[in-house]
Amino acid sequence: MAANDTSAIGAFFGGKWPLYLRAIQSDVLCHAEMFTVLDRFLMTRFDGRPFRFVDFGCGDASAVLKTLLGKNVTHYTGVDASSDLLAAAAGMLAPLKCQKTLICNNMSIAVEDLSGPADVFLCSYSLHHLVREQKAKFIETSFRKLHSPGYFILIDGVARQDETREQWLERLERRFFEKVPDFTAEDVAQLMVHPREFDYPETVETFRRMAQQGPWKSFDVLMERDEFLAFMVFSK
Secondary structure, eight states: OGGGOHHHHHHHHHHHHHHHHHHHHTTTTOHHHHHHHHHHHHHHHHTTOOEEEEEETOTTSHHHHHHHTTSOEEEEEEEESOHHHHHHHHHHTTTSOSEEEEEESOHHHHHHHOOSOEEEEEEESOGGGSOHHHHHHHHHHHHHHEEEEEEEEEEEEBOOTTOOHHHHHHHHHHHHHHHOTTOOHHHHHHHHHHHHHHOOOBOHHHHHHHHHHTTOSEEEEEEEETTTEEEEEEEO
16 A cells, blocks of 8 residues: 555655755744644653653654753654655754664554553654554554553644545645745645655544544644644543
8 A cells, every 4th residue: 555655755755855844944834833832742741750752754853853852851762764864863863862763664563563662652744644544553552552641642734524635635735835935836746746645634533533432541632723734642
């Protein structure tokens, strides 16, 4: 299935990362707001206490580094399908003074293979690479791999109720043009190759049902923007 093509996903982000970074810096996907919420969440839940953090779809780790600096992270695990981005992450993470493990693999395989429990799992704009049944299995496995209490944090694009995948992709394409005025049609066309092949957004209510049908203690939406992006927390 296309959603599991690790080499293709890794090759795309390795090759198009500069374009993707421009989109991040222009806040197309509200990275600044989302990671501000993450910062507050970690400070509130851990308040200086040590924790182990796993970052699925970490890229070059630039998105999360500022949030983790100054917190009592004892072990950081980064998972990504791109070996080039993980090599960049190794350098980017140098200021984070803790044990680090970087894994180049499909996130569905990596979550099963994690050797020890963690306190926080973060899926930031990565779970949408899996189709619904795979997402449900990933979330179920995450419960088993987390300490109690533990948190599975999901930051991702979300669909409106009854919105088709194609309609969601059209909204994404419009956001690129609206949020990054200097993007050319070719820039956006290059960026859209990946989501058109690999992105499978769900509604917030779909994730809420997954939590309610599983053993999770609670499911909370801490932020939602434009009926397009959401910060969700599954708590164990």
